[in-house]
Structures are given as structure tokens and as C-alpha cells.
Amino acid sequence: MKIGVTCYPTFGGSGVVATELGHELAARGHDIHFITYALPARLNVFLDRVSYHEVTVPAYPLFQYAPYDLALATRMRDVALHEDLDLIHVHYALPHAISAHLAREMLAGEKKKLGVVTTLHGTDITIVGQDRSYLPVTRFGIERSDAVTAVSRYLAQVTVDVFTPDKEIDIIPNFVDGETWKPGPRCPLVSRLATSDARKILVHVSNFRPVKRVLDVVEVFARVARELDVCLLMIGDGPDRPAAEELIRDKGLEDRAFFLGNTPAVQAVMPSTDLYLLPSNAESFGLSALEAHACGVPVLGYAVGGLPEVVVDGETGFLREVGDVDGLAEAAIALLGDEPRHREMSRAARERAVAHFGVETMVRRYLAVYDRVLAAL
Ligand code: GMT
Numbered sequence: 001m002k003i004g005v006t007c008y009p010t011f012g013g014s015g016v017v018a019t020e021l022g023h024e025l026a027a028r029g030h031d032i033h034f035i036t037y038a039l040p041a042r043l044n045v046f047l048d049r050v051s052y053h054e055v056t057v058p059a060y061p062l063f064q065y066a067p068y069d070l071a072l073a074t075r076m077r078d079v080a081l082h083e084d085l086d087l088i089h090v091h092y093a094l095p096h097a098i099s100a101h102l103a104r105e106m107l108a109g110e111k112k113k114l115g116v117v118t119t120l121h122g123t124d125i126t127i128v129g130q131d132r133s134y135l136p137v138t139r140f141g142i143e144r145s146d147a148v149t150a151v152s153r154y155l156a157q158v159t160v161d162v163f164t165p166d167k168e169i170d171i172i173p174n175f176v177d178g179e180t181w182k183p184g185p186r187c188p189l190v191s192r193l194a195t196s197d198a199r200k201i202l203v204h205v206s207n208f209r210p211v212k213r214v215l216d217v218v219e220v221f222a223r224v225a226r227e228l229d230v231c232l233l234m235i236g237d238g239p240d241r242p243a244a245e246e247l248i249r250d251k252g253l254e255d256r257a258f259f260l261g262n263t264p265a266v267q268a269v270m271p272s273t274d275l276y277l278l279p280s281n282a283e284s285f286g287l288s289a290l291e292a293h294a295c296g297v298p299v300l301g302y303a304v305g306g307l308p309e310v311v312v313d314g315e316t317g318f319l320r321e322v323g324d325v326d327g328l329a330e331a332a333i334a335l336l337g338d339e340p341r342h343r344e345m346s347r348a349a350r351e352r353a354v355a356h357f358g359v360e361t362m363v364r365r366y367l368a369v370y371d372r373v374l375a376a377l
Contacts, residue, residue, distance in 0.1 A: 001370060002031045004079055004088035006072065006096045009040040011236065011262055012207055013287035014121035017151070017174055018091040019043050024363045026050045033083055035075050037068065041264070053079050069095035069102075076103035080114050086374055087115030087146075089366075093124040094134060097141030115373040118145040119172075122284035123211070125150075125159050126305075139163045146373040149366070152306030155284040170369055173309070174287045175362035178354040181294035183271050183346070190272035193231065193258050200230045200336050203273040203297075205266055205288045206280075208238030215240070216279040216325050218247045218257075220300070223329030225253060228336055232257040233273065235266055271295040274342070275332055281322060283307045289317075293353035296346040298335065300328045310357075316349040 003025060007018030019042045022032040026049040034040060037055045045052050057071040076088055076099060088103065090096035097118040104114045118141065123129075129138035142148050142165045149170045150156040156169045186197070194201055202221055206212040214234070221232045234244065234257065241259065248257045260269075266288075270276075276292035282305040283289075289299045289310050299317035301307050302324075311317040318331035335342050 001025075001087070001374070002033070002083060002085045003370070004033045004035050004076060004083075004085045005091070006035050006076065006088065006100070007040060007091035009036040009038045009043075010207075011041045013174070013285070014091045014119075015040050016042055016287060017119070017121070018089075020175070020177070020359075021089075021363065021366060022050060023047060024359055025366075028363070028367075031083070033079050033085065035072070035079055035088075037072075051083075069099045072096070073099040073102035073106070076100060077106045080107055081110060081112055085114060087117060087370060089117045089119065089370075090145075091119045092121050093118055093138050093141045094128055095141075097145055098137060101141065101144040113377045115147075115370070115377055116145045117147045117149070117369060117373060118142065120148065120150045120155055120159055120169075120284075122151075122155065125155060125162065126282055126284060127211070130162055135163070139165055143167055146376065147369045149369060151285040152309050154306040154309065170365070172362055172365045172369070173357055174285050174290060175357050175359045176287075176290045176294045176353050177359050178294050178350075180267060181270065181291045181353075183296035183350060186272040187265075187268045189265060190233070190269055193233065196229070198229060200228060200275070201233060201273040202230055202275050202277055202332070203233040203235065203269065203292075204277045205235040205270075206238070206278070207236055208240045208244065210240060211281045211283075212238075212240070213279045213281055214244040215247055216323070216328075217277045218244050218251070218253075219325040220277055220279065220328045220332060221257065222251045222253060223325065224332045224336070225256060227333050230256070230336070233269060234259045235261075235263060235269065237262045266291070270297060273297055274336060275300060276317075277301070277328070278307070279322075279325070279328065280305070280307070286310050290353055290357055293317075293349040294357075296350040298342070298345045298349050300332055312348075312352065316345060316352050 057066045100116045278301040285306045302322045303319035313319040320327035
């Protein structure tokens with residue numbers, strides 16, 4: 001198949017899923033064309049059958065807001081025509097599903113058919129898409145897609161409840177490559193920051209938006225640090241980073257908390273850690289929690305959204321009510337202080353990630369969706 005892929009090219013989970021899926025499809029002989037405004041963070045353009053088409057948005061004095069969605073639709077149309085794409089798979093509904101729909105409409109005049117598959121990832125449905133300014137257009141994008149997938153049962157249900165779309169939603173959970181994400185020894189960077197082998201490592205990875213509740217990460221860490229010899233690695237960047245840094249300073253923990261920014265070193269760092277903290281308000285899936293599990297790292301978070309579909313409370317991590325930082329800290333202290341239990345949980349986390357969220361299964365499910373769409377065009 002010849003497949004166009006559009007996603008947000010950032011470090012965020014939806015871009016990661018789009019990119020990893022593209023790599024996997026290319027490895028299976030499909031031609032994959034990424035159509036995005038910048039090179040996706042994890043995209044390997046040296047792979048056979050992977051191409052990148054940049055979307056540029058020309059400025060014009062009249063535009064206070066340059067119409068990215070129109071430039072994207074035009075690029076999608078051109079790539080589909082000249083590369084003879086069979087379908088376009090967009091990740092995150094807004095504005096990608098609408099641009100894909102426009103591209104297909106433009107192509108109708110050229111007698112070119114193009115399937116449109118939309119994958120819903122999270123805040124396109126739970127936050128942004130529910131804003132009254134976007135709700136009708138989000139529903140429109142969902143309904144005009146030939147197939148819609150959601151990354152968790154939770155997200156599919158919210159989509160049905162809020163948007164009442166006239167459409168079946170396929171649930172295809174996110175996946176992890178157990179060969180890339182796997183347990184391993186402490187990497188040199190973490191050894192240097194930890195300063196001692198005995199010191200336990202807590203880690204958080206996100207875009208530091210309010211939904212991630214990074215201050216809760218600091219609160220949990222501060223409580224654990226009162227009882228145990230631990231340090232904290234904060235990976236990523238975003239609006240709440242300054243507040244998190246300030247809270248760390250207020251608590252006098254700056255010598256044991258390290259903000260690493262948007263580093264591609266997550267893969268090397270994750271296996272070196274002992275506990276992953278993801279206390280989001282709502283996480284439609286929590287890809288980073290799955291990556292932690294694949295590395296044998298138990299996860300602490302809140303029992304909301306799709307996270308309980310990834311983390312099994314008491315088996316592969318601990319889930320508490322939103323805001324229960326004391327509960328999370330207690331669980332962390334108990335687990336880190338009990339080596340055999342930590343080892344067992346780490347084993348269970350790795351086993352769950354590999355057994356339930358393997359690449360092969362999910363790629364097959366996406367391909368089945370593509371086949372269905374193409375058969376119906
Ligand atoms: O939806 C977002 O705000 C961003 C999106 C992203 O691009 O990272 O994250 C979502 O998609 C990920 C991949 O499917 C999921 O693992 C994340 O849980 C989800 N984020 C939220 O629901 C907050």
C-alpha cells in the first residue's frame with residue numbers, strides 16, 4: 001500500500017505512535033509518506049520506503065492566523081496525486097481529519113480515490129474537540145473519515161458519549177517494541193546524576209502541560225525523599241516546568257531533582273529507573289507508561305482515563321484517586337523499600353507490556369482497518 005501519514009511532529013505520544021507505525025509498515029513493504037510541518041521527532045528518514053514531505057504555510061499580510069489546515073490539505077492532495085497514495089492516516093483529529101477530507105474532495109475532480117483513516121489520541125477528544133468552537137468540526141472530521149480508531153476503550157467511549165458520531169470506532173491500543181524498550185543496566189548519565197548505586201530513581205516524562213499535574217510529581221517525590229534515598233528525573237518541557245522547578249527549590253530538593261528537557265535519551269534513561277510517575281488528570285492511554293513497563297519499570301498514577309487499561313493496580317504499578325499524592329507516596333515508599341516485591345512488579349510490568357501491547361498485533365490490526373477501507377472505496 002501507499003500510505004500518507006499526518007501527525008504532530010513533536011515528542012508527544014500521538015507523533016510517536018504515528019512514526020513508529022510508519023516505520024513498522026515500511027519494514028513490511030508499504031510506502032510511507034509523512035506529510036507534516038516539521039520532521040517528526042523520532043522519524044528515521046534513512047529507512048527504505050519512508051519519505052518526508054514538509055508542509056509550509058506561506059505568510060500574507062492579511063492573515064493574522066496563517067491557515068495551516070489549508071496548506072496541509074493542499075500538500076496532502078499533491079502528495080496523494082503524485083505518489084499515488086491509497087489512503088491517508090491522520091493522527092489527532094484536529095485539524096488533520098478535516099484537511100484529509102478536503103484533500104479527498106479536491107482529488108475527486110482528478111478521478112483519484114483516497115481513503116481517510118483517523119486515529120483519535122486524547123485531548124483532540126477529551127479537551128480541545130469539546131470546546132464549542134471546535135466540537136461540530138471535530139464531529140464532522142470523525143464522520144467523514146472512512147475509519148476511525150481510538151487508542152483505548154476509554155477514549156472510544158468518550159468519543160461516542162460526547163460526539164455521538166454516526167460511525168463505528170475501532171479500538172487499537174498503542175504498542176511498544178519490546179526489543180527497543182527493555183530492561184537494562186544503569187546508563188552513564190543516570191549513574192552520574194544519581195551519584196550512588198544505592199540511590200533509587202523516580203522519573204517523569206511529559207510535555208509539562210496542566211493535564212500532566214507535574215506539581216503532583218514533585219509532591220510525591222518530596223514525600224518519598226523524606227523516607228528514602230531517591231532522586232527525580234524530569235524529562236520533557238512545557239508550560240508547567242518553571243512551576244515544578246520552583247516547587248523543587250521551595251522544598252530544598254534541587255540537588256536531587258534533575259530537569260533534562262526534551263531529550264531523545266528517554267530510551268537509555270528509562271531502564272535505569274525504579275519508578276515512573278504519571279499522575280495525569282486524564283490520560284487517554286499513557287504511552288510513556290507502557291514504555292516504562294516494557295523496561296520493567298512499575299508505574300504510579302491516578303485511576304482515571306485509559307491508564308487503568310495499561311497499568312494494573314497492585315500488579316504492575318499503583319493507581320490512586322486523582323490528587324491523592326499521599327497515597328502515591330505511601331505506595332512508592334512501600335515498593336521501593338521491598339526489593340523482592342519491586343522485582344516481581346517489574347517482571348509483571350515487562351510481561352504485560354510485551355504480551356498485551358506488542359507491535360505485531362497492533363500493526364496487523366491497523367492493516368486490517370486499511371484493507372477494509374480500501375475494499376469499500
Ligand atoms: O492528546 C494529546 O494531548 C497529545 C497526545 C500526544 O500527542 O502526545 O497524547 C495523547 O496520545 C498519546 C498517544 O496515543 C496517549 O498515550 C496519551 O495518553 C494522550 N494524552 C492524553 O490523553 C493527555
